[in-house]
Amino acid sequence: MKNIILTGDRPxxxxxxGHYVGSIKNRLKLQNExxxxxxxxxxxxxxxLTDNADNPKKIRENILNVAIDYLSLGIDPRKIxxxxxxxxxxxxxxxxxxxxxxxxxxxQRNPTVKQEIKMRDFANSIPVGxxxxxxxxxxxxxxxxxxxxxxxxxQLPMIEQTKEIVKSFNxxxxxxxxxxxxxxxxxxxxxxxxGIDGNAKMSKSIGNCIYLSDSEDELKEKVFRMYTDPLHIxxxxxxxxxxxxxxxxxxxxCEDSHFSKYYPEFxxxxxxxxxxxxxxxxxxxxxxxxxxxxxxxxEPVREKRKYYENNLEEVYNILKEGSMYAQSxxxxxxxxxxxxxxxxxxxxxNLLNDYK
Numbered sequence: 001m002k003n004i005i006l007t008g009d010r011p012x013x014x015x016x017x018g019h020y021v022g023s024i025k026n027r028l029k030l031q032n033e034x035x036x037x038x039x040x041x042x043x044x045x046x047x048x049l050t051d052n053a054d055n056p057k058k059i060r061e062n063i064l065n066v067a068i069d070y071l072s073l074g075i076d077p078r079k080i081x082x083x084x085x086x087x088x089x090x091x092x093x094x095x096x097x098x099x100x101x102x103x104x105x106x107x108q109r110n111p112t113v114k115q116e117i118k119m120r121d122f123a124n125s126i127p128v129g130x131x132x133x134x135x136x137x138x139x140x141x142x143x144x145x146x147x148x149x150x151x152x153x154x155q156l157p158m159i160e161q162t163k164e165i166v167k168s169f170n171x172x173x174x175x176x177x178x179x180x181x182x183x184x185x186x187x188x189x190x191x192x193x194x195g196i197d198g199n200a201k202m203s204k205s206i207g208n209c210i211y212l213s214d215s216e217d218e219l220k221e222k223v224f225r226m227y228t229d230p231l232h233i234x235x236x237x238x239x240x241x242x243x244x245x246x247x248x249x250x251x252x253x254c255e256d257s258h259f260s261k262y263y264p265e266f267x268x269x270x271x272x273x274x275x276x277x278x279x280x281x282x283x284x285x286x287x288x289x290x291x292x293x294x295x296x297x298x299e300p301v302r303e304k305r306k307y308y309e310n311n312l313e314e315v316y317n318i319l320k321e322g323s324m325y326a327q328s329x330x331x332x333x334x335x336x337x338x339x340x341x342x343x344x345x346x347x348x349x350n351l352l353n354d355y356k
Contacts, residue, residue, distance in 0.1 A: 001178070005030060006146035008042030008085070011062040012052065015069040016209035017294070018193040018202035021252045022152035026185055028074055030150065039080040040144050040326060041070060043319075046086040047136060050129035051120060067315050069212050072304040077318045083326035084319055085140065090330035094139035094337060095132075101168040102135055102161070110134055112157045119203075138162040143330040145178040153192060156182055173340040193252055198227035198245050210294070212301055219298060223291040228283045239276040239283075246286050247273065253293050262292040 007027060009019060031039065043066050048059045063084060070082060085091060107113060113134060117126055129136075137158050141149060142165075149159055159182040166177040194200055195208025202209050210222050228246050232239040241247040256268045266272045272289075275281055308315055338344040345351040 001147065002037040002145070003035060003148060004144055004146045004178075005036050005039045005148040005150065006042065006141055006144050006180075007040075007150045008044045008140070009066055010044045010048040011059055011066045012048050013062055014065045014211045014213050016202055016211050017253075017297075018209065019069075020073065020212060020297075021187070021193055022185060023150050024070075024073055024075075026150045026183060027080075030148070030183070031074075031076060031079055034079075036148065038144070038329075040146070040329075041075065041080055041082045042085050042140060042326075043067065043082070044085045044140070046091070047133055049086075050127055050133055050136075051122075053127065053129075063319070064312065064315055065213075067319055068305055068308045071308050071315065071318070072301045073212065074304075077322065081322040081325050082318055083322040087323040088143070088327045088330045090327065090334040091136070091139045091143055093334060094143055094330075095136045097337065097341065098135050098138055098165050098169070099132065101165050101172075102132075106161070106164075107131060107134060110157050110161060112154055115154070119201075134158050134161045135165070138165045141180050142166060142177045143333045144326070145333060146180055147178050148183055149180045150183040153184060156184075169337075169340075173337075176336055176340045187252055194245055194248055196222050196226045196245065198243070212298065213305055214298065215302070216295060216299075219295055220291055223287050223294065224284070226287060226290075228286070232283060235282040236279050238279040239281065241273050241277065246283070246290055247276075249290055250286075250293075253290070253297065258289075258293050258296075261296075263289045 005027075007023060009015060009023075015024070027041065030036065043063055045059050045063060049056060052059055067082060071077070075082065113131065116130075122130070134157075138161065141159075141162050151159065159180055163179050166179045169177050192200070193202055195202040195206060196210060197206075197208045199206060199208050210219060214222070223246075226245050226249075229240045229244045231237065250269055250272075254269050259266050259268060259272075263272065266275065272281075272286075276286065335344065335347070339347070342350075
């Protein structure tokens, strides 16, 4: 069986460092290892419209932003097909067919859907498209026969629901679809990176993000106002690392090599944590250390972003070519799905042949 990777993001704004450690860092690792036959990254504009139907301009404006973020981080269009979801019409048709294999009660039990509905305060005014987006996501994955799906931990219920749809389809219509497997970040802190305010989730809508496109000054301002330990008032006070956002970020981004460059008093993060808990280290010193680490990560990203912002036609062509290729692949899967469902009426005169 081929190894096919598919992943993606909603273009509701520029990407933030939570996207990076939660999924994109893993995508880059997979890209560089090269142990795959095909690799697709989807800009999920159709999915983004399910809760932004009244503001399509927001989605349209951010498609290029997200693509530039990908390219600036090192996603290589010679190795990975970057495409726009709405430009692959087969995905919509597959979603419609899969909807018959999922009950309303099953969608209501999906933990990710429940959490997202609560976060957006939809109450009883849930858009049908948003409510059914686990089915749409199953179409996205199966259209490319992806068996490797790099995601954050919050997306695991979606992968589980996709597996259920694949099993149901194959049981009813015969082996056609490929069952996917999720690939998670290996660093536990990366799985649920909090917002700079200590909120459990970094969210563009809440405004508690550090964006991949932030300038050095913007990054410094955000890191220096990060939530730490409210009981650590004086430098000599003993500090707490549990629930301390700065240390959560250090868990996600810090490597031993950073200490020799930015904090030579210590050899590794465990030593720093122990010293902080004993007292005698101020929060601003810890924040400065974190700033240096994040700035080292984002500095080359900023430089690449300048190039792509000045060469938008190149980005446009990457998206156009990727979308055309994705459409051809998804169309082939759609043909196989319709054949399995026996609704390929006009392919090789099937309807007439059946009548005879």
